Amino acid sequence: MxxxxxxxxxxxxxxxxxxxxxxxxxxxxxxxxxxxxxNAGNLALIAFSRMVxxxxxxxxALVVMVVAACEVVIGLGLIVAIFRRKLPxxxxxxxxxxx
Amino acid sequence: xxxxxxxxxxxxALGGAIGVVAMRNLFYGVLALVVHLFSLAVLFLLLTAAFLxxxxxxxxxxxxxxxxxxxxxxxxxxxxxxxxxxxGQRFLxxxxxxxxxxxxxxxxxxxxxxxxxxxGPDVAAGFGDPAAIGNLLLEKFLIPFEASSLLLLLAAxxxxxxxSRRSAPSEGEVPTSR
Numbered sequence: 001m002x003x004x005x006x007x008x009x010x011x012x013x014x015x016x017x018x019x020x021x022x023x024x025x026x027x028x029x030x031x032x033x034x035x036x037x038x039n040a041g042n043l044a045l046i047a048f049s050r051m052v053x054x055x056x057x058x059x060x061a062l063v064v065m066v067v068a069a070c071e072v073v074i075g076l077g078l079i080v081a082i083f084r085r086k087l088p089x090x091x092x093x094x095x096x097x098x099x
Numbered sequence: 100x101x102x103x104x105x106x107x108x109x110x111x112a113l114g115g116a117i118g119v120v121a122m123r124n125l126f127y128g129v130l131a132l133v134v135h136l137f138s139l140a141v142l143f144l145l146l147t148a149a150f151l152x153x154x155x156x157x158x159x160x161x162x163x164x165x166x167x168x169x170x171x172x173x174x175x176x177x178x179x180x181x182x183x184x185x186x187g188q189r190f191l192x193x194x195x196x197x198x199x200x201x202x203x204x205x206x207x208x209x210x211x212x213x214x215x216x217x218x219g220p221d222v223a224a225g226f227g228d229p230a231a232i233g234n235l236l237l238e239k240f241l242i243p244f245e246a247s248s249l250l251l252l253l254a255a256x257x258x259x260x261x262x263s264r265r266s267a268p269s270e271g272e273v274p275t276s277r
Contacts, residue, residue, distance in 0.1 A: 001102060001145070002215070002217060002218055003214065003215050003216075003217065003219060004207075004208065004215045004216060005105065005109075006142065007215065008208070009109050011203035011207065012204075014199070015197070016116040016120060016196070017120075018199055019120060022188070022191075022192035023189070023192045023193075024120065028170065028174065031167075033120065036135065042155075043139060043143075047146055049146075049148070050219040050222075051212075051214050051215065051217070051219045052214075052219075053219060053222055055226065055227055055231050056235060056240075058148050058227055059235050059236060061148075061151055063243060063247055065155070066247040066250060066251060067247075069158060069163060069251070070250055070251060070253070070254035072167075073254045073257070073258045074254055074257050074258060074261070076170045076258075077257065077258040077260075077261030077262045078261055079174065080261070083174050092185075
């Protein structure tokens with residue numbers, strides 16, 4: 001398979017993730033869609049690293065994975081804290097911080 | 100063979116992603132994410148990134164998905180309200196998604212990168228295996244490696260602080276009884 005296919009697939013996955021963030025209102029599903037977008041970025045990084053024939057892109061993808069893990073831990077911690085305070089788990093009702 | 104594997108994995112990855120977006124039930128969404136992640140690991144293997152594929156399965160399917168399942172079980176499945184606060188959101192969002200995909204595809208495919216149409220150069224047998232990645236991490240990218248370890252430590256401490264049971268009762272807050 002040529003690298004183009006991987007890149008097109010990765011942009012398609014990214015668009016699906018962005019669509020989910022626009023469409024859904026549950027913060028957990030929004031975190032899941034964020035994962036989709038980060039994974040699409042990873043796929044593009046690895047495809048480009050294969051295209052160049054250099055492993056440095058894979059190290060980038062590894063760092064993105066670390067960032068994704070941190071984001072999930074903090075995000076889920078926030079969701080648990082919100083749930084403990086009996087606030088609604090809906091991003092349209094949690095709008096107190098909106099400017 | 101490679102083509103068949105690519106299309107199977109691509110269908111799996113895309114189907115999983117659409118499942119995450121479309122599933123009403125949170126648990127089914129997490130399961131769709133598992134399908135997506137395993138298909139992505141197959142794609143990484145096709146791109147000769149063996150270590151990344153293994154890390155993908157271990158980190159995501161092993162750790163992150165389990166975390167999601169636990170939080171979903173704690174919070175409960177059906178939390179999404181049906182009403183639509185932004186008028187026209189259901190029509191506008193797919194439009195923006197399609198526009199984003201078109202823009203990304205045009206940006207990449209219309210670029211002058213001539214190597215995009217190739218399979219990439221022939222690489223040695225050890226390309227992307229743990230030894231190669233480890234060498235890069237500990238020699239060329241030592242500082243980013245240490246910075247990411249610091250980031251992980253901060254995230255762990257932050258999660259403990261955020262989810263700790265004994266929070267100072269501020270005004271209007273029900274004492275946590277769960």
